Amino acid sequence: MITFEDIQDLEDWLEPLGYEAFWQAVEPWSVFAAEDRAHFDDVLARNVTDADTMLACLKAEVRICLSERLDLKRCLHEPQNRAYLTRLH
Numbered sequence: 001m002i003t004f005e006d007i008q009d010l011e012d013w014l015e016p017l018g019y020e021a022f023w024q025a026v027e028p029w030s031v032f033a034a035e036d037r038a039h040f041d042d043v044l045a046r047n048v049t050d051a052d053t054m055l056a057c058l059k060a061e062v063r064i065c066l067s068e069r070l071d072l073k074r075c076l077h078e079p080q081n082r083a084y085l086t087r088l089h
Contacts, residue, residue, distance in 0.1 A: 001029070004066070004070060004072055005072075005075070006072055006073055006074065006075035007074050007075070008075045009072075010062075010063055010072060011063060013025075014059045015059075017055075019051055019054075019055055022055060022058060029062070029065075029066060031061065031062050031066070040058070
């Protein structure tokens with residue numbers, strides 16, 4: 001399984017995944033029950049929503065679940081020019 005250091009790593013991993021690749025990638029993490037995939041496939045087949053909207057929601061659910069499970073935090077990148085941190089006003 002992949003290791004995530006922060007939420008950005010998790011989002012970067014999820015972002016390029018299409019619908020089929022998404023289900024394969026998240027399966028080892030057991031975020032969804034076995035019957036969930038059939039439910040979401042049925043929702044798409046009945047045109048209740050479009051695949052892009054559903055995939056965005058599913059990815060958000062995985063991000064929330066794994067962020068909590070793995071205690072991931074947002075990564076705060078330091079700017080390359082930190083001069084503003086040392087200036088006195």
